Amino acid sequence: MRIAVCVKQVPVSEQVKMDPVTHSLIRNNIEMGMNAADCNALTEAIRLKKQTGCSIDVFTMGGYEARSVLFTALAMGADEGYLVTDRQFAGGDTLGTAKVLAEALKHTEKYDLILCGCFSSDGATGQVGPMIAQLMEAASVTEVKKIPKVEEACLEVCKTWQGKLVHLELKLPAVITISLGCNTPILPTLRNQMKAKKRTLHEITNDALHMDSDAVGLSGAKSLVTETLWIEKTGKHSHMLTGTAEEIADQILDLVEEAKH
DSSP states (O other), rough: OEEEOOOOOOESOOOOEEEETSSSOOTTTSOOOOOOOHHHHHHHHHHHHHHHHOOOEEEEESOOGGGHHHHHHHHHTEEEEEEEEOOOOOOOOOHHHHHHHHHHHHHOOOOOOEEEEEEOOOOOOOHHHHHHHHHHHHHEEEEEEEEEEEEEEEEEEEEEEEEEEEEEEEEEEEEEEEOTTSSSOOOOOOOHHHHTTTTOOOOHHHHHOOOTTTTTTTGGOOOOOOOOOOOOOOOOOOOOSSSSSHHHHHHHHHHHHHHHH
């Protein structure tokens, strides 16, 4: 079995700013890392690798700096890393991203299973995985919590639907997105990180994919961000209660009565 995992480099710092002209994130001089849901997807893939002995290729689309998430993936347990990069791909929307990744996947190998995170923390659209499935004419399930069983031609997945845990069986090849927080992500050791940085990454450009420049990147975008707004924080505040158990109980009762009014 061959498994591919699509990951994305996203800001991991809360100190991010938006470009007022392009309405895109300013990524310079901020800490970047692997998208959280993608970590869950890769962790699930590595669990399947231990179970079946399959191989795992990891793909990311971006500039030279995006290599860091591929090194992280190799340190976690992936077998090969592929950087999909070309200036023609820059500025694309979710459909453009899905088109490029789908072509890169088809160009590289005939994969049985492709895993993605359910959404990215910087965009949160949840569209790229299902779009890849549609473009590759593969079966698709979103927000999967676990893959209990994998066979040669099919697999079983679990997801929550209308408050209930549902088991689904689908034929391979398939593209599924993994729910955020569905497992405990693998934390690569320092030794594995150092070993990973010595590995050679594969690079895929448009010279290999031969995609129409008008269909990808900014020129091929079907959606356009016209305005971005900052949402003011209105979260709940905490208050530390002190005193004896009886005094704290009285304070809690006062707070409850206050909330009623």
